Amino acid sequence: xxxxxxxxxxxxxxxxxxxxxxxxxxxxxxxxxxxxxxxxxxxxxxxxxxxxxxxxxxxxxxxxxxxxxxxxxxxxxxxxxxxxxxxxxxxxxxxxxxxxxxxxxxxxxxxxxxxxxxxxxxxxxxxxxxxxxxxxxxxxxxxxxxxxxxxxxxxxxxxxxxxxxxxxxxxxxxxxxxxxxxxxxxxxxxxxxxxxxxxxxxxxxxxxxxxxxxxxxxxxxxxxxxxxxxxxxxxxxxxxxxxx
Amino acid sequence: xxxxxxxxxxxxxxxxxxxxxxxxxxxxxxxxxxxxxxxxxxxxxxxxxxxxxxxxxxxxxxxxxxxxxxxxxxxxxxxxxxxxxxxxxxxxxxxxxxxxxxxxxxxxxxxxxxxxxxxxxxxxxxxxxxxxxxxxxxxxxxxxxxxxxxxxxxxxxxxxxxxxxxxxxxxxxxxxxxxxxxxxxxxxxxxxxxxxxxxxxxxxxxxxxxxxxxxxxxxxxxxxxxxxxxxxxxxxxxxxxxxxxxxxxxxxxxx
Ligand SMILES: Nc1ncnc2c1ncn2[C@@H]1O[C@H](COP(=O)(O)OP(=O)(O)OP(=O)(O)O)[C@@H](O)[C@H]1O
Ligand SMILES: [Mg+2]
Numbered sequence: 322x323x324x325x326x327x328x329x330x331x332x333x334x335x336x337x338x339x340x341x342x343x344x345x346x347x348x349x350x351x352x353x354x355x356x357x358x359x360x361x362x363x364x365x366x367x368x369x370x371x372x373x374x375x376x377x378x379x380x381x382x383x384x385x386x387x388x389x390x391x392x393x394x395x396x397x398x399x400x401x402x403x404x405x406x407x408x409x410x411x412x413x414x415x416x417x418x419x420x421x422x423x424x425x426x427x428x429x430x431x432x433x434x435x436x437x438x439x440x441x442x443x444x445x446x447x448x449x450x451x452x453x454x455x456x457x458x459x460x461x462x463x464x465x466x467x468x469x470x471x472x473x474x475x476x477x478x479x480x481x482x483x484x485x486x487x488x489x490x491x492x493x494x495x496x497x498x499x500x501x502x503x504x505x506x507x508x509x510x511x512x513x514x515x516x517x518x519x520x521x522x523x524x525x526x527x528x529x530x531x532x533x534x535x536x537x538x539x540x541x542x543x544x545x546x547x548x549x550x551x552x553x554x555x556x557x558x559x560x561x562x563x564x565x
Numbered sequence: 566x567x568x569x570x571x572x573x574x575x576x577x578x579x580x581x582x583x584x585x586x587x588x589x590x591x592x593x594x595x596x597x598x599x600x601x602x603x604x605x606x607x608x609x610x611x612x613x614x615x616x617x618x619x620x621x622x623x624x625x626x627x628x629x630x631x632x633x634x635x636x637x638x639x640x641x642x643x644x645x646x647x648x649x650x651x652x653x654x655x656x657x658x659x660x661x662x663x664x665x666x667x668x669x670x671x672x673x674x675x676x677x678x679x680x681x682x683x684x685x686x687x688x689x690x691x692x693x694x695x696x697x698x699x700x701x702x703x704x705x706x707x708x709x710x711x712x713x714x715x716x717x718x719x720x721x722x723x724x725x726x727x728x729x730x731x732x733x734x735x736x737x738x739x740x741x742x743x744x745x746x747x748x749x750x751x752x753x754x755x756x757x758x759x760x761x762x763x764x765x766x767x768x769x770x771x772x773x774x775x776x777x778x779x780x781x782x783x784x785x786x787x788x789x790x791x792x793x794x795x796x797x798x799x800x801x802x803x804x805x806x807x808x809x810x811x812x813x814x815x816x817x818x819x820x
Contacts, residue, residue, distance in 0.1 A: 369711055398713030408708035411803050412726045421722060422712035454804035474712060 322347045322478060322509050323368055328377035330363060330533075337363050338374060339533040345478070350510045352520040352541075355530035356558060361513040364530065365480045368511065369400040382477060398426045401471025405483040407463040409455035415442065415466050416451045419473045427474065434473075441469040445499050461492030465499055472503075479503065481512040515562060521545055529555050572774060580768040586775075593761030594782050600675065600757060601744045601786070604682035608743065611683070612690025616728075617720050619695045630691070637688035642749050645685055649677040650753040674755035678747070686743050693735045697728035730801050737794040741787045758782045 323345040330338040337360045345351045353361045366372035367379050370386050370393050379386040384396055409418050419438035423429045429437070442448045445465040447458075455463050464484055471479060481500065485493045497519050504510055504523045514520065520527055520541065527544040529537035537544060537555050548556060575587040584592075618630030637645070654662035665673065701724060709719035729736075748759040756764065762779035766772040 371707055371711060394713040394715055396713075397711055400711070402708070402711040404704050404708060406702065406704055408702070408704040410705070410708070410723055410727075412730065422714070425718055425722065426713035457804045470712070 322349075322382060323511070324378075324380040325364070325367070326378045326380075328364070328367060328374050328379060330360075330367070330372065330374040330376075337533050338367070340377070341530075341533075341535050342377075343528060343535055343538050345509060345511055347509055348507045349525045350504045350508075350512065350523055351526045351528060352524040353511065353513045353528045353530060354515060354517075354520070354558070354562075355536075359530040360533040361530055362482050363533075365482060365511050365513055368478070368480055369397045369402060371402075394426065398422065398474050399477050401468075401474055401476035401479045403464070403467050403471055403479065403481045403484045405487050407455070407460070407467045407487075409463055409467055409470070411455050414452050414454055415447070415458070418455065418466060419470050422470070422474050437473055438469075441472050442466070445469045459492060460488045461495045464488065464492075464496045468496070468499055468503075478509040478511065481510065481514065483513050483515070485514065485516060517545075517559075517562060529558065531558075568773065569771075570773070571771065574769055574771045574774050575778070577769065580764060586765050586769065589756075589761050589765065590758070590778050590782070593756060593758035593779075594786070596671065596675070596755060596757040597744065597747050597759075597782070598786065600678055600682065600747045600750060600755070601740075603679045604686050604747070605740050605743050607679070607683040608686030608690045608739075611687040612694055613725065615687055615691035616694035616698060617725075619691060620698045621716075634688045634691055637684050638692070642681070642685055642746055643752060646678065646681045646749050646753055649681040650674070653677065653680075671755060674750065674753050677753060678750035678755050682743060682746060682750075685746070686739070689742070690736070690739055693732050693739055694728055696735075697732035698724055700731055701727055730798075730803065733794055733798045733801075737791060740790050740794070744783065744786050744790065 325341050325343050328338050328341040329336065339360075341360075341364055343351075353364065355361050363372050367374050367386065368381060370391075374387065377387075381396060381400065384391055386393075386396065409415075410421065413421065416435060416438050419441060420431065420434040423434035423437060424431060439448060439451060442451050445468060447462060447465055447469070450458060450462065450466075455466065458466065468479075468484075484500070485496050488496065493516070497516060500510070500512070500519070501523050512519075512524070524541045526539065527537065527541050528535055529544070531554050536552055543550070545559075548559075551559070575590070576585050578584070579586050579589045581589075615630050615633055618626045619634065621627055621630070640648075654665040656662075657665070665676070667673075668676070705723055705727065706719055709723035710716075714722065747757060750757055751760040751763065754760070758779050762775040765778075766775040769775070
């Protein structure tokens with residue numbers, strides 16, 4: 322479904338991505354972790370071309386992202402993205418947030434879009450809030466709306482960039498539960514997160530990045546249970562993050 | 566001081582021998598309003614476009630926007646007024662220039678004045694709006710882009726509706742500025758409010774009454790600007806954001 326081949330990216334002299342090669346198969350859930358500044362966000366944002374890259378190729382469902390001829394809006398419409406700070410549109414109601422892409426990008430008619438929006442809101446348990454503005458919802462609720470908004474486009478893959486790290490602890494689980502449900506239904510997902518409990522339960526594979534490089538790329542059980550086979554850097558990271 | 570105060574001077578006949586001073590002053594208010602309103606609307610429209618250019622990722626668009634703003638923001642308004650009135654007809658193709666010159670009072674003055682205030686206002690509003698656009702979190706544009714909106718759609722549906730809301734307070738000052746700057750049109754002979762007050766003063770020697778009236782006129786116009794903008798600010802306030810409580814209080818419903 323997604324293939325990264327030797328992807329490299331620089332900010333001037335500074336290399337953010339260093340020959341990253343990996344893949345995400347259809348229906349697979351891949352967790353990306355690593356210290357701050359290691360290039361996790363940059364890597365998943367190459368998938369929908371929010372971050373351009375200088376070298377290598379990224380293929381999404383047979384389409385080359387870096388190709389100048391690729392219709393990027395069309396590609397992006399099929400890749401749902403969920404951000405750390407939700408990024409709901411504060412001037413629109415919850416329903417309107419879910420309809421915008423459907424109407425403007427997919428050209429669905431407003432009735433159809435609204436029906437779809439309400440079905441998705443029901444699914445994430447927020448139908449009662451359909452007419453509110455995002456500013457009136459809690460962080461956890463906003464992130465669930467953001468997931469519903471991404472799903473409204475019928476994406477073939479969902480990208481999550483630290484979806485729970487801006488949330489108060491008591492709201493983390495309501496968001497992780499929605500994500501776990503999605504995974505169970507077979508959605509292809511790439512998730513940047515430090516929630517190792519979620520990774521262990523839900524992920525098929527774990528990628529560990531440091532300094533723009535992919536250091537580990539292995540099955541979840543291998544990643545967590547076979548510590549001896551992990552690099553020094555990975556063990557250090559895991560020991561820090563699993564302490565609490 | 567030996568000054569003959571007389572508020573009844575307003576009902577005296579003005580220099581044209583037909584209308585009262587009150588009438589000519591009200592005509593002045595009318596031209597000030599027409600000039601400010603035209604310049605305000607045009608400036609808001611083109612200012613939005615220039616602000617988008619200034620924040621566009623393309624180096625060229627950004628450059629064009631910047632050059633525009635720096636030129637029109639940095640030349641004194643009075644000089645710009647003279648350029649539009651005296652120089653423009655000379656540099657246009659001959660029949661266009663002649664047509665401009667032959668237009669006569671008041672359109673021959675009104676059109677250059679609208680052009681002048683609009684070009685200047687566009688530069689100023691573009692700066693105000695650019696600040697608003699840049700104060701939005703970068704993620705907002707990314708979220709719009711990520712769902713497949715084109716760059717123009719991102720501006721149209723995501724960025725600008727938020728930017729306009731943010732800049733309502735500084736926009737109020739800019740619109741009031743346009744009303745005040747419109748008095749510069751007097752220098753090219755447009756009989757807007759200041760022009761009429763001066764004409765009255767010259768003919769009747771009632772300088773205090775004339776400029777008291779002008780002062781009252783500007784205060785009234787800008788008072789309306791302030792009230793209209795306050796209304797817009799409350800009307801478009803977002804739930805859970807600044808201004809929302811005021812809106813709720815006004816409409817009497819609880820949130
Ligand atoms: N526009 C930019 N210009 C220069 N450097 C940048 C820019 N954007 C990101 N970087 C740098 O690129 C590196 C990777 O950034 P990225 O956001 O991908 O890291 P991350 O792994 O997601 O980190 P975090 O956990 O903090 O989100 C960081 O060191 C960051 O400072
Ligand atoms: Mg990041």
